[in-house]
Amino acid sequence: xxxxxxxLQVTVTGTVLYEDRDYGPAGFTxxxxxxxxxxxxxxxxxxSDGALLGSGLTDGAGMxxxxxxxxxxxxxxxxxxxxxxxxxxxxxxxxxxxxAVYAGLSPAIDTGTTTAFGVVLFTIAGGAxxxxxxxxxxxxxxxxxxxxxxxxxDSPPLLRIFWQAGSSNxxxxxxxxxxxxxxxxxxxxxxxxxxxxxxxIGHWILDVFSRDDTLGGPHxxxxxxxxxxxxSEGWAHYWSSAVRRQFPAWYLAPHTQVDNFGSxxxxxxxxxxxxxxxxxxxxxxxxxxxxxxxxxDSSNEAAFDFLSGNEIEVWTAVxxxxxxxxxxxxxxFRAGIxxxxxxxxPWVTGSEAALRIMNAREIRYFPDGSEPNGPADPAPVLNPGxxxxxxxxxxxxxxxxxxxxDVPVGMLLTAETLNLGDGGNTLLELYAADRAxxxxxxxxxxxxxxxxxxxxVLSAPGPHFLxxxxxxxVVEHGYYDLRAQASLFVPPPPPEKREAGYCPxxxxxxxxxxxxxxxxxxxxxxxxxxxxx
Amino acid sequence: xxxxxxxxxxxxxxxxPAPCRKAVAPIDLEARIDGDPVAGFRISASASSPGRExxxxxVLPESVVASGGKRNGSGRRVELRLDxxxxxxxxxxxxxxxxxxxxxxxxxxxxxxxxxDAPLEPKGVPRRGAxxxxxLEFGP
Numbered sequence: 001x002x003x004x005x006x007x008l009q010v011t012v013t014g015t016v017l018y019e020d021r022d023y024g025p026a027g028f029t030x031x032x033x034x035x036x037x038x039x040x041x042x043x044x045x046x047x048s049d050g051a052l053l054g055s056g057l058t059d060g061a062g063m064x065x066x067x068x069x070x071x072x073x074x075x076x077x078x079x080x081x082x083x084x085x086x087x088x089x090x091x092x093x094x095x096x097x098x099x100a101v102y103a104g105l106s107p108a109i110d111t112g113t114t115t116a117f118g119v120v121l122f123t124i125a126g127g128a129x130x131x132x133x134x135x136x137x138x139x140x141x142x143x144x145x146x147x148x149x150x151x152x153x154d155s156p157p158l159l160r161i162f163w164q165a166g167s168s169n170x171x172x173x174x175x176x177x178x179x180x181x182x183x184x185x186x187x188x189x190x191x192x193x194x195x196x197x198x199x200x201i202g203h204w205i206l207d208v209f210s211r212d213d214t215l216g217g218p219h220x221x222x223x224x225x226x227x228x229x230x231x232s233e234g235w236a237h238y239w240s241s242a243v244r245r246q247f248p249a250w251y252l253a254p255h256t257q258v259d260n261f262g263s264x265x266x267x268x269x270x271x272x273x274x275x276x277x278x279x280x281x282x283x284x285x286x287x288x289x290x291x292x293x294x295x296x297d298s299s300n301e302a303a304f305d306f307l308s309g310n311e312i313e314v315w316t317a318v319x320x321x322x323x324x325x326x327x328x329x330x331x332x333f334r335a336g337i338x339x340x341x342x343x344x345x346p347w348v349t350g351s352e353a354a355l356r357i358m359n360a361r362e363i364r365y366f367p368d369g370s371e372p373n374g375p376a377d378p379a380p381v382l383n384p385g386x387x388x389x390x391x392x393x394x395x396x397x398x399x400x401x402x403x404x405x406d407v408p409v410g411m412l413l414t415a416e417t418l419n420l421g422d423g424g425n426t427l428l429e430l431y432a433a434d435r436a437x438x439x440x441x442x443x444x445x446x447x448x449x450x451x452x453x454x455x456x457v458l459s460a461p462g463p464h465f466l467x468x469x470x471x472x473x474v475v476e477h478g479y480y481d482l483r484a485q486a487s488l489f490v491p492p493p494p495p496e497k498r499e500a501g502y503c504p505x506x507x508x509x510x511x512x513x514x515x516x517x518x519x520x521x522x523x524x525x526x527x528x529x530x531x532x533x
Numbered sequence: 534x535x536x537x538x539x540x541x542x543x544x545x546x547x548x549x550p551a552p553c554r555k556a557v558a559p560i561d562l563e564a565r566i567d568g569d570p571v572a573g574f575r576i577s578a579s580a581s582s583p584g585r586e587x588x589x590x591x592v593l594p595e596s597v598v599a600s601g602g603k604r605n606g607s608g609r610r611v612e613l614r615l616d617x618x619x620x621x622x623x624x625x626x627x628x629x630x631x632x633x634x635x636x637x638x639x640x641x642x643x644x645x646x647x648x649x650d651a652p653l654e655p656k657g658v659p660r661r662g663a664x665x666x667x668x669l670e671f672g673p
Contacts, residue, residue: 025637043662043663045663050660050663051663052663052664055663078662078663078668078670080662080668094657094669098659098667098669099667100659100667100668100669101662101666101667101668101669102657102668102669102671103660103662103668103669103670103671104670104671104672104673105670105671105672106673107672107673120673121673122671122673123673126656126671126672126673127656127657127671128657128671128672128673165653165656166652166653170554171554171555172553172554172555173553174553175553185645186626186645187626187628187643187644187645188643188645190555196555199555200553200555203553212553214553216553216554217554218554218557219554219556219557220556220557220558220559220640221556221640222559222640223559232553233553233556236553259555259556259641261628261630261641261643262592262626262628262643262645263590263592263628263630263643264630264632264639264641264643265639265641266558266632266639266640266641267637267638267639268638268639268640269637269638272636272637274635274636274637274638275635275638285556
């Protein structure tokens with residue numbers, strides 16, 4: 001390079017920051033912090049006509065250095081909320097119509113006078129700061145993913161985040177557009193809610209790198225959901241916390257999830273977890289999140305949590321071992337962990353005798369105390385009465401549970417599964433003493449209730465057999481309570497009397513049929529005893 | 534002036550363009566405004582949550598003055614009515630906030646009631662980037 005040519009070009013430097021709103025487990029603090037615009041694409045453009053003079057990237061401190069810029073020229077630095085490369089591929093855009101990338105333009109410098117932009121702070125008032133906060137959430141997520149996944153390509157699949165001041169289009173992940181959308185309302189400004197942003201990015205992760213079979217729809221952390229939805233939401237909570245855990249200088253309480261509003265906030269805790277009476281079973285998103293968190297966190301509860309680290313095992317199970325499953329739920333994650341790190345499994349699931357991470361949240365992925373009670377095994381006795389057997393699990397492909405029940409001839413046997421757990425769905429069958437002759441069966445008690453209820457008047461003495469099997473194809477496991485009760489059977493009156501007011505058992509009977517009233521009482525007791533998670 | 538119904542706002546009853554929405558608090562929240570903001574208006578709000586006590590509060594924006602009624606309350610089902618007046622016809626938002634608590638956990642819903650709704654002043658300049666792509670550009 002000649003001296004004359006070198007004199008015509010300079011290297012410009014600077015640091016770009018954005019103004020971040022501080023928050024903690026008690027919501028926004030009212031303060032802001034300047035933070036670096038990290039790993040973003042940056043152009044140096046000529047002030048007069050916007051011509052591109054050079055390009056570069058910001059580093060982890062928001063610093064940049066771009067050479068080959070003409071001397072004695074008025075130039076500006078334009079930093080984008082975008083990056084493709086370096087194991088990051090993210091863009092923050094205004095909306096799905098104009099698809100405009102957010103960019104911040106620095107004040108001009110004259111490269112004949114100085115080559116230093118100094119520190120350029122993009123403020124909340126200026127309008128660009130929220131987009132750079134969203135971009136940094138995406139960068140953090142990719143950075144953590146790169147730590148966990150050595151196969152992450154230099155240019156991963158594109159993550160698009162749509163946000164616009166005033167947007168009321170909801171906060172959600174769109175699997176159709178493979179994009180995150182965020183509210184920009186004064187009443188619910190999600191652009192600074194990193195916990196929420198990273199939750200939605202967690203949905204993108206699941207959809208793009210594993211699979212997401214969520215049913216969607218409104219949901220709350222206190223609800224029991226379809227197990228596919230609770231897995232999706234629980235994973236997304238976990239991912240948000242797992243990413244923030246890697247940035248302790250930014251997030252003091254990554255185990256909490258905060259959603260700030262224009263007034264007030266929501267906050268819940270994965271570690272405790274919050275709402276412990278509702279955060280149970282594989283059908284609750286907070287229970288799922290708490291399980292994943294406990295597998296990886298270093299703050300272990302002495303009673304049941306003995307695991308720390310394992311982020312890579314969790315990631316590998318989700319990334320590599322869950323795709324073939326037809327309906328992804330927590331039990332597919334359990335199977336994935338069993339492949340990736342079988343030694344961890346007992347410490348994750350627990351058993352009838354050992355309280356561990358999953359069964360501490362009433363997730364029961366293990367054989368119950370009645371096993372073995374398959375078709376060739378002795379059948380445990382189910383004594384008729386209101387107590388029944390509690391928390392019998394359907395565990396393992398093809399598991400079927402046989403029970404023996406003895407009720408006098410001529411009595412009406414009412415058998416039922418109750419209090420289904422972990423998304424379980426039962427098929428209940430009554431067999432004769434030969435364990436081969438099917439006498440009665442029921443799949444779903446009623447529309448929307450997958451528990452089972454059957455009735456049969458026994459016509460032969462001796463023990464009969466109840467068989468419980470899985471029904472449906474969403475989950476393979478699940479648990480149930482089983483109860484059998486005997487009651488007097490009053491045969492239906494002859495046809496001519498039916499016209500005078502006979503109502504069959506179990507209907508809204510108004511006749512004075514004693515057996516019907518006895519059984520109705522039994523059913524009412526059963527209904528009252530049903531668990532209300 | 535004939536009283537005008539200015540806003541009827543539940544929490545945004547938005548369409549569901551995508552399945553994975555953020556979690557919401559298990560609270561039923563309704564809020565509305567009746568009347569003219571400058572001449573005087575009434576905010577009516579109610580909230581309930583199955584099996585839980587709800588804290589409900591009406592949060593007025595700056596310069597909007599309450600003239601009667603109640604700003605906050607709590608219970609299994611809470612109803613509030615607050616009379617207020619705005620000084621001018623500028624766009625403002627009243628927030629109606631409902632929360633349930635258990636231990637350290639708080640779940641909140643906020644309804645926004647807009648006085649004199651008007652489009653927000655757009656920020657940023659639409660341009661083409663150096664490679665011809667659409668950008669929305671902001672100064673510091």
